[in-house]
Amino acid sequence: MSEEDDTGPEQVEPIPSGPVLVGRVKWFDPTKGFGFVVAEGASRDILLHANVLRNFGQSSVADGTAITVRVQETPRGIQATEVLDIEAPQGMAVPLPEEGTTISQEELAALPLEPARVKWFDKAKGFGFANVFGRPEDVFIHIEVLRVSGFADLQPGEAVGLRIIEGRRGRMAVQVASWEAAQRR
DSSP states (O other): OOOOOOSOSOOOOOOOOSOEEEEEEEEEETTTTEEEEEETTOSSOEEEEHHHHHHHTOSOOOTTOEEEEEEEEETTEEEEEEEEEEEOOOSOOEEETTTTEEEOHHHHHTSOOEEEEEEEEETTTTEEEEEETTOOSEEEEEHHHHHHTTOSOOOTTOEEEEEEEEETTEEEEEEEEEHHHHHHO
């Protein structure tokens, strides 16, 4: 008598296909659910859908941010099928508007990346707050820090990685990363 395996067919991960292009975000509107990327080697702008961005772990991306995407040609044009990397602007000091100073890239890199969840963020007001797991106090997030981190907006409940300093009025973020992207680095 033989034992039969009734677990069904083996699940195989799909093999990624399509060319990989590096470019910059032309614009992205989370409300509309899409935006466009401009890349060398692409004959036209590349459509970046919100679902593709969410699969990478982000709900928004700032205009001008460097991005690496896998693409496919469709009857309606070139579309991103996968975001492989989002690179915040490098080599610039991070502004700390509430502190009236900046923090260098070296100082930033020395800070730990802390897991947090966005409590709320109001783009019109230019700030919001997040909660670091296991800590009771809120962390202030300024829109300028968000922008230089490569984000355009944050959604309540969104998981992020924060580099944090102690400011005059409490803890404040000096860098924001999607939690999924932070785990890959």
